[in-house]
Amino acid sequence: MRRPTSTRNTNPGGALARKVAAARIAAAIAEARAVVATGVCPTCGCGLRRNLALAGWWQCGAYGEPSFRAPEYRESPHCFFQTFTE
Numbered sequence: 001m002r003r004p005t006s007t008r009n010t011n012p013g014g015a016l017a018r019k020v021a022a023a024r025i026a027a028a029i030a031e032a033r034a035v036v037a038t039g040v041c042p043t044c045g046c047g048l049r050r051n052l053a054l055a056g057w058w059q060c061g062a063y064g065e066p067s068f069r070a071p072e073y074r075e076s077p078h079c080f081f082q083t084f085t086e
């Protein structure tokens with residue numbers, strides 16, 4: 001009985017996969033920067049704010065517990081939008 005043809009090494013070094021992944025990340029970052037440049041959450045329209053806990057982390061002004069939000073967004077419905085520009 002013949003062994004099935006190996007499917008290994010059809011993608012030497014995974015260089016293409018790495019290139020594709022890097023391009024995908026670059027595209028995501030470019031998209032995030034475009035959103036942040038508007039200063040407005042694309043989901044609910046509240047202002048965006050930077051979370052300094054992580055580099056490039058931006059969140060909707062209505063993200064998280066109301067007590068942690070800026071006063072103008074404490075009454076806004078909870079919004080989960082967040083993005084990374086780095």
Ligand SMILES: [Zn+2]
Pocket residue numbers: 041042043044045046060061062079080081
């Ligand atoms: Zn929002």
